[in-house]
Amino acid sequence: MKKPEHIIILGAGLVGSLLAVYLLKRGYRVTLYERRPDMRKVQIPAGRSINLALSDRGWRALEGVKLAEDIRRIGIPMKGRMIHPQQDEIYFQPYGKEGQAIYAVSRGILNCTLLDLAEKAGAEIIFNQRCSSVDLANNTAKFLHSDTNQASEAKADLIFGADGAYSAARLQLQFTDRYNYSQTYLEHGYKELMFVANADGTHQFEKHALHIWPRGGYMLIALPNLDGTFTVTLFFPFKGNPSFEMLDSKQKVKSFFSEIFPDAVPLLPTLEEDFFQNPTGSLVTVRSFPWSFDNKLVLIGDAAHAIVPFYGQGMNCGFEDCTVLNQLLDEYDDEWEQVIPAYEQHRKPAADGIAELAVNNFYEMRDLVGHPDFILRKKIEAWFSEKHPDKWIPLYTMVTFSHIPYHEALKRGKQQDAIMDEVMKQPDIEKNWQSEKVEQRILSMLN
Ligand SMILES: Cc1cc2nc3c(=O)[nH]c(=O)nc-3n(C[C@H](O)[C@H](O)[C@H](O)COP(=O)(O)OP(=O)(O)OC[C@H]3O[C@@H](n4cnc5c(N)ncnc54)[C@H](O)[C@@H]3O)c2cc1C
Helix, strand or coil, X not given: CCCCCEEEEECCCHHHHHHHHHHHHCCCEEEEECCCCCCCCCCCCCCCCCEEEECHHHHHHHHCCCCXXXXXXXXXXXXXXXXXXXXXXXXXXXXXXXXXXXXXEEHHHHHHHHHHHHHHCCXXXXXXXXXXXXXXXXXXXXXXXXXXXXXXXXXXXXXXXXXXXXXXXXXXXXXXXXXXXXXXXXXXXXXXXEECCCCCCCCCCCCCCEEEEECCCCEEEEEECCCCCEEEEEEEXXXXXXXXXXXXXXXXXXXXXXXXXXXXXXXXXXXXXXXXXXXXXXXXXXXXXXXXXXXXXXXXXXHHHCCCHHHCCHHHHHHHXXXXXXXXXXXXXXCHHHHHHHHHHHHHHHHHHHHHHHHHHHHXXXXXXXXXXXXXXXXXXXXXXXXXXXXXCCHHHHHHXXXXXXXXXXXXXXXXXXXXXXXXXXXXXXXXXXXXXXHHHHHHHHC
16 A cells, blocks of 8 residues: 555544644645534534533643643633532532543534644645545545535545544445444433523532532533533433423423422523423444455544443544554554554454443443442542552543553453442441451452
8 A cells, every 4th residue: 555645534523623633744635524614614503512521531632733731721620520419418529639630621612723723734624515425446535515415526545534423434334345333322312401600700500520410310410611601411311201202391391300400490591492492412332343444444533433421531532543543653654554454453442442431331420429339439449549559540530531441441440340349248338448457358359
């Protein structure tokens, strides 16, 4: 395979535009094709993850293009979860050690900044072009203009599919022989709402926290925005009792929220209107393999591995794809024949790992975070990890504040869970958890 000169990226979302910057810095000519109009000129429609949690894997990818400091300035550190029980007082659970935080960042600002950077580095970005198919034999992507439906096509030495969970590039691969593909939907969907700010533009709840209202089979969460508002997401069953289907009138919505999320309602003055105006999104996990075809087409980001949002890792994982790809290009001196298979082999187990972790975290967030046993478990883990940082890293820390491959974190997390199951069975554990006996017991099980 000769070194590609011209690379096409389908999709100028978060991952596509970051990938463009990485490739441009290596000297490739890059053209991005994006289905939507230029988001720097038009407003993003409401109701689609307006802000995102950015954590260490994402930061490292942004550091690689010298963007981390700029984005950190517009991010809000969230140091832990603020739990809002239905009856009791709210309380705080730190995510990690002092100084560790995930950051709430505006999706729009992040994407626009990446587009600016890509353009500055020399990318050509063509908007309103929806990829309809890829001619794999001829390295050619086919497009339809999003407004006029006018057809066009473009050829390149290499094409990246960074066109998201419903990728047209991936669909093309599905027509090839022995292609593995699955999509699994949760029975829950999501709806975004907005908490209003105080009159002076400050936040009505603690801004350095991710707020959660765990309610068993469903939950509400809120992430802070810079303007004093919070983006609020209800993760809720499509059907059953209660469900989106059941909340079919403004009155039912109001009384449901008033009963179940009482402290949230005063911050949602247009709840009933927003609830019916904003779309209900579905939550899908996509698994596919291989992620490439004949060194001509390569998938990246959600196009390769869409996951549910409960670990706040979808974008972070896609950004990590870019970091790893760039490292492999260094390692193999831009020999793409070696880089592409190595990229797939590195990233596929990681993507499967975070897909599983993300679904598991849904159950943890909605069912467990408020339980005394869960809280005690986390306290014991934090205490033991503080004493033996080389022996124990809590799972959340491995996923969020480290670069340990996701599948390795999943494996270690399962081992630690099994140990904690045993520890929690000890009599009077709630009284004597900080004892030498408990410490020795954990150490012996680890050995
Ligand atoms: C409710 C919710 C909350 C989330 N919260 C977090 C979080 O806190 N942290 C986190 O890390 N991740 C989060 N995610 C996941 C995150 O949004 C995705 O992982 C991330 O957006 C993936 O980036 P991407 O560029 O691969 O895909 P996308 O962001 O989907 O971008 C794909 C781009 O391709 C374009 N496109 C699509 N089809 C075509 C086509 N046929 N031709 C041309 N262009 C096309 C799209 O318009 C888009 O611009 C969340 C997701 C959801 C749904």
